[in-house]
Amino acid sequence: xxxxxxxxxxxxxVAADLLSANPNASTVSASSNNPAPVQDFKLDLxxxxxxxxxxxxxxxxxxxxxxxxxxEYYQSFFNVDTMQVLDRIRGxxxxxxxxxxxxxxxxxxxxxxxxxxxxxxxxFSMAISGNLSTFLSNLGQSQNQYRPQFHRVxxxxxxxxxxxxxxPLCVWGFLTWRKGTEPQISSYxxxxxxxVYGYSLFIYVPTxxxxxxxxxxxxxxLIVVATAISxxxxxxxxxxxxxxDTKLTAFATVIAIVLLHGLLAVGCKIYFFQTVxxxxxxxxxxxxxxxxxxxxxxxxxxxx
Amino acid sequence: xxxxxxxxxxxxxxxxxxxxxxxxxxxxEITVPVGSSSQDDVYSTLDEPVKETILRDLKAVGxxxxxxxxxxxxxxxxxxxxxxxxxxxxxxxxxxxxGGSADSKDDGGPQFAEVFVIIxxxxxxxxxxxxxxxGTISFFQSLCVLGYCILPLTVAMIVCRLVLLVGSGTVGFIxxxxxxxxxxxxxxxxxxxxxxxxxxxxRKALVxxxxxxxxxxxxxxxxxxxxxx
Numbered sequence: 001x002x003x004x005x006x007x008x009x010x011x012x013x014v015a016a017d018l019l020s021a022n023p024n025a026s027t028v029s030a031s032s033n034n035p036a037p038v039q040d041f042k043l044d045l046x047x048x049x050x051x052x053x054x055x056x057x058x059x060x061x062x063x064x065x066x067x068x069x070x071x072e073y074y075q076s077f078f079n080v081d082t083m084q085v086l087d088r089i090r091g092x093x094x095x096x097x098x099x100x101x102x103x104x105x106x107x108x109x110x111x112x113x114x115x116x117x118x119x120x121x122x123x124f125s126m127a128i129s130g131n132l133s134t135f136l137s138n139l140g141q142s143q144n145q146y147r148p149q150f151h152r153v154x155x156x157x158x159x160x161x162x163x164x165x166x167x168p169l170c171v172w173g174f175l176t177w178r179k180g181t182e183p184q185i186s187s188y189x190x191x192x193x194x195x196v197y198g199y200s201l202f203i204y205v206p207t208x209x210x211x212x213x214x215x216x217x218x219x220x221x222l223i224v225v226a227t228a229i230s231x232x233x234x235x236x237x238x239x240x241x242x243x244x245d246t247k248l249t250a251f252a253t254v255i256a257i258v259l260l261h262g263l264l265a266v267g268c269k270i271y272f273f274q275t276v277x278x279x280x281x282x283x284x285x286x287x288x289x290x291x292x293x294x295x296x297x298x299x300x301x302x303x304x
Numbered sequence: 305x306x307x308x309x310x311x312x313x314x315x316x317x318x319x320x321x322x323x324x325x326x327x328x329x330x331x332x333e334i335t336v337p338v339g340s341s342s343q344d345d346v347y348s349t350l351d352e353p354v355k356e357t358i359l360r361d362l363k364a365v366g367x368x369x370x371x372x373x374x375x376x377x378x379x380x381x382x383x384x385x386x387x388x389x390x391x392x393x394x395x396x397x398x399x400x401x402x403g404g405s406a407d408s409k410d411d412g413g414p415q416f417a418e419v420f421v422i423i424x425x426x427x428x429x430x431x432x433x434x435x436x437x438x439g440t441i442s443f444f445q446s447l448c449v450l451g452y453c454i455l456p457l458t459v460a461m462i463v464c465r466l467v468l469l470v471g472s473g474t475v476g477f478i479x480x481x482x483x484x485x486x487x488x489x490x491x492x493x494x495x496x497x498x499x500x501x502x503x504x505x506x507r508k509a510l511v512x513x514x515x516x517x518x519x520x521x522x523x524x525x526x527x528x529x530x531x532x533x
Contacts, residue, residue: 071435078436082509113437117514124521131528148413148528 077112077191085114092199095233101199102192102237110191115198119164122201126160126208127153130272133212152272163264164201168193171238171257178245187241196237200230204265211273219273223265231258365389372452372494382445382498390451393458394423397522400461401529414525422525426518427451434503434511441502450515453495457519460487461526468531480527488523492516 066072091105099105131149168190175187188196207226211219234257242250349357365388398419414422431446439446460483467476467483496512503511 075436075438078433078438080510081506083506085510113433113510117433117517120514121517124517124524128524146528146530148525148530150412150414150418150525154418 077110079109080111080113084109085111088114088199089202092202092233093229095229095236097232097236100237100240101196101233102188106192106195110189110195112191112194115164115194115201118198118202118205119160122205122208123153123156123160125205126268126272127156129208129212133214133273136212137214156268156272159264159268160201163260164197165194167260168197171253174253175238175241178242178249182245196234200233200261203230204268207265208268208272211269219269223262223269227258227262227265231261234258234261361386361388365392368452369455372455376497382441382449385445385448387444387448387451390423390427390448390454393451393454394420397423397454397458397461397526400458400465401525413529419525422521423451423454426521430514430518433514434499437507437510438504439499439502439511441499446499449495449498450518453491453498453519454522456487456490456494457484457522457526460484460523461529464526464529465531468529472530484523484527488519491519495519 088105091099091101095101127149130152134149135146172188172190172193179187203226207222210222213219235254238257239250239254242253245253364384364386368386368389398416401414401419402416427447427450430450431443434441434446435443463483464480467479470476492512492515495515499515500508500512
């Protein structure tokens with residue numbers, strides 16, 4: 001009995017010691033009646049993030065494993081399971097206004113598996129679907145010979161991978177620069193930005209397959225829907241960051257992000273899924289021209 | 305202890321009394337006997353005829369082909385990996401994919417360099433991916449397995465070219481489609497059988513999907529091959 005009391009007394013002491021050592025530590029209040037403690041909880045978190053960056057990094061689980069020349073450094077970016085990747089993909093397809101993709105799904109464990117393989121899948125799905133749609137639209141013509149059009153794979157690869165790596169670099173650089181000038185803004189790490197952009201491109205994979213259906217209005221409707229979904233994912237992710245900035249910068253940033261995303265979709269649709277200008281009109285126009293030429297020549301020679 | 309001495313005493317009785325007098329010379333020759341050089345000949349392959357050398361490697365490659373066509377849980381592909389088979393298959397496939405739709409430079413099929421780059425760069429990327437996800441297989445073993453499992457697709461390419469020689473109608477297309485789909489699933493199944501055991505159990509699907517994409521792209525290149533008319 002006496003030992004039991006001793007144990008209880010020791011626990012209370014240890015907790016008190018911890019609190020006295022780190023008074024800024026966020027403590028979860030048990031009472032959920034009034035919203036004021038919840039607000040304090042949020043404020044404590046933001047103070048931690050901006051003030052003590054090392055502690056917050058440890059809390060987020062981002063341990064720097066070795067230098068960038070070791071293999072373990074890169075292995076730390078692939079620390080995901082199948083269920084986690086599937087969960088992140090599901091979260092990218094259904095963005096809800098309250099759920100920040102980075103806070104809810106990535107949670108301090110950004111991975112490079114998702115972005116890289118989603119981009120690779122998108123490259124091949126766009127090239128193959130574009131090729132098939134060109135073939136199907138030419139099916140009625142007599143001089144239809146199937147052309148593999150393999151150079152499209154190279155162009156698709158360049159376009160998708162440049163977008164998926166250059167735009168997050170610019171966005172991250174811009175946000176970090178704003179954070180430097182106005183310290184109350186927080187920002188995401190470069191890997192988290194790349195992760196968000198990579199997963200947001202997933203919705204374009206089924207869209208590119210559906211673009212094979214040759215109805216023009218359906219294709220444009222698909223563009224609008226896909227850009228809306230992935231654009232809203234990006235907006236929900238980046239709005240809490242830029243909200244603290246000046247109104248103009250915040251709106252300009254968000255609009256630029258959505259615009260670039262839409263531009264990618266429209267550009268891909270126009271280039272890969274062009275309805276080929278059929279060569280049928282040219283033979284019909286050519287003979288009259290040559291006929292006119294012949295009559296001109298004969299009249300000229302006759303006139304001479 | 306005394307009992308042991310008593311039992312040993314008859315055997316080693318005069319041992320302590322033995323001493324070598326200095327009159328007896330201790331000399332001799334220590335040479336390697338002539339017979340042992342024949343053992344070295346077994347391991348040195350410098351003197352064998354060239355035909356034997358080439359045939360040994362070809363037999364090893366052929367044995368691995370058999371393992372790929374009938375995938376069982378044998379470890380021959382993993383233990384004695386070599387890259388001759390993948391190189392042979394890759395060059396054969398790239399050569400056979402040439403000469404299609406050559407009238408327009410832009411709209412043609414893949415060039416030799418493109419096929420080569422896709423196969424080797426794709427294999428390297430998949431191997432890196434599986435290693436980064438925590439796989440225990442070595443780099444060259446994985447390259448070897450991925451390269452050898454292109455064999456069903458190469459067989460499908462040969463069959464497709466033969467079918468195209470006969471005629472390029474709808475029936476021929478359906479035959480080619482069935483061939484390519486069957487060989488692509490065979491390739492994926494064979495390479496998964498060899499590679500999946502070395503992965504952590506909750507990441508198997510993450511490793512299998514890139515392999516599926518890789519063989520799908522190669523199968524697509526084979527299916528869309530159309531000879532220049």
